[in-house]
Amino acid sequence: MQRRSFNRAVLGTALGATLARPSLAQTGPIRIGVLTDMSGQFSDQAGEGAVAAVRMAVQDFGEQVLGRPIEVVVADHQNRPDVAVSRAREWYDRNDVHLIANLINSAVALAVAGVARERGRIAIVNGSGSSRITNEGCTPNSIHYAYDTVALARGTANALLRDGKTSWFFLTADYAFGHALESDTIEVVRAAGGQVAGTVRYPVESADLSSFLLRAQGSGAQVVAIAGSGTVFINAVKAAHEFGLRRRQTVVGLLTWLPDVHALGLPVAQGMVLTNGFYWDRDDATRAWSQRFFAVRNRMPHMGDAGDYSSTMHYLQSVKAVGSLDTPAIMAKMRDTPINDFFATNGRIRVDGRMVHDMYVYEVKRPEESRRPWDYYKLCATIPGDEAYRPLSQSACPIIRQG
Numbered sequence: 574m575q576r577r578s579f580n581r582a583v584l585g586t587a588l589g590a591t592l593a594r595p596s597l598a599q600t601g602p603i604r605i606g607v608l609t610d611m612s613g614q615f616s617d618q619a620g621e622g623a624v625a626a627v628r629m630a631v632q633d634f635g636e637q638v639l640g641r642p643i644e645v646v647v648a649d650h651q652n653r654p655d656v657a658v659s660r661a662r663e664w665y666d667r668n669d670v671h672l673i674a675n676l677i678n679s680a681v682a683l684a685v686a687g688v689a690r691e692r693g694r695i696a697i698v699n700g701s702g703s704s705r706i707t708n709e710g711c712t713p714n715s716i717h718y719a720y721d722t723v724a725l726a727r728g729t730a731n732a733l734l735r736d737g738k739t740s741w742f743f744l745t746a747d748y749a750f751g752h753a754l755e756s757d758t759i760e761v762v763r764a765a766g767g768q769v770a771g772t773v774r775y776p777v778e779s780a781d782l783s784s785f786l787l788r789a790q791g792s793g794a795q796v797v798a799i800a801g802s803g804t805v806f807i808n809a810v811k812a813a814h815e816f817g818l819r820r821r822q823t824v825v826g827l828l829t830w831l832p833d834v835h836a837l838g839l840p841v842a843q844g845m846v847l848t849n850g851f852y853w854d855r856d857d858a859t860r861a862w863s864q865r866f867f868a869v870r871n872r873m874p875h876m877g878d879a880g881d882y883s884s885t886m887h888y889l890q891s892v893k894a895v896g897s898l899d900t901p902a903i904m905a906k907m908r909d910t911p912i913n914d915f916f917a918t919n920g921r922i923r924v925d926g927r928m929v930h931d932m933y934v935y936e937v938k939r940p941e942e943s944r945r946p947w948d949y950y951k952l953c954a955t956i957p958g959d960e961a962y963r964p965l966s967q968s969a970c971p972i973i974r975q976g
Contacts, residue, residue: 677877719877722827746800824845845936849933891910
């Protein structure tokens with residue numbers, strides 16, 4: 574509670590100063606807003622890590638663009654779309670915020686993308702995963718950068734299906750992200766001839782999933798797939814381990830973050846298959862950037878952190894190239910410019926806002942395989958970007974239909 578109060582106090586002071594100087598709208602700071610979960614169940618997957626990544630990008634860019642300083646402002650959306658929408662409107666309308674970043678929690682991301690469209694500003698989503706963001710919820714002003722539920726489903730489900738795991742039971746978080754992840758994974762399972770033994774949806778703030786796990790155990794399904802995230806996911810995997818589910822069934826997290834594995838520990842997490850857009854130990858470039866992030870946050874970064882940095886840098890480079898803050902021109906430049914950095918090679922932003930890049934299937938190492946702290950994953954497969962995401966030919970994005 575103290576952290577939330579402190580963040581609000583700092584932000585309130587900054588915004589109050591801005592409101593007292595409306596004449597600075599064209600000459601004062603250009604602001605990037607990080608709207609994220611600072612204190613709730615997704616704060617370890619976003620929160621201070623997302624803020625640190627965006628600030629690193631601003632610092633590396635030189636802290637100014639178009640002759641104006643760049644400032645980063647932060648707010649906690651409390652996992653409430655109404656709170657997020659209110660803050661987004663205030664930032665866009667009154668506080669010279671041109672980009673809102675991170676937006677973990679898919680219901681929040683979808684809502685804020687709508688505000689960005691209305692206000693003619695930009696939203697870049699890294700924390701959230703729902704494929705709706707670039708499908709029926711797409712806008713000309715929003716970008717979905719690090720991953721989505723289609724890519725997660727295609728990577729993890731196909732890996733297990735190839736291993737003969739054809740019977741599935743879903744434990745699904747009852748909100749936009751969980752629904753999309755369940756639906757996209759079921760589509761992959763059924764397309765491969767697999768069967769869905771059952772599904773159950775749990776409240777997103779559930780403290781205990783024991784009763785749901787017992788239903789999964791009783792289903793006899795080969796795979797128990799958890800379509801959720803955050804501390805609830807971590808607690809569910811721990812409970813599944815304690816119940817002995819993994820002796821007879823494969824327990825898989827359809828979205829597993831690096832801090833989740835760290836919190837679980839390798840004795841519990843070993844052998845889990847997961848799909849990810851970034852791993853700190855993938856190559857020399859990822860290791861170099863990740864060590865810098867570690868120096869700031871005392872943990873290795875995950876794909877959301879890396880995506881927040883990469884997308885912020887891509888935005889700022891596009892602003893500089895365009896020479897103005899004109900949203901359509903910046904969005905066009907971002908779409909026209911390939912992304913080549915430690916996060917992605919030849920990444921590209923499609924007309925629906927989907928940033929297309931390679932995804933990776935990993936298996937969590939056994940304790941004896943790990944050579945040093947945070948050495949958790951071994952690579953199983955690389956999924957080319959064009960195969961990872963829903964093709965435009967199958968999209969319900971209204972921008973495509975209008976075109």
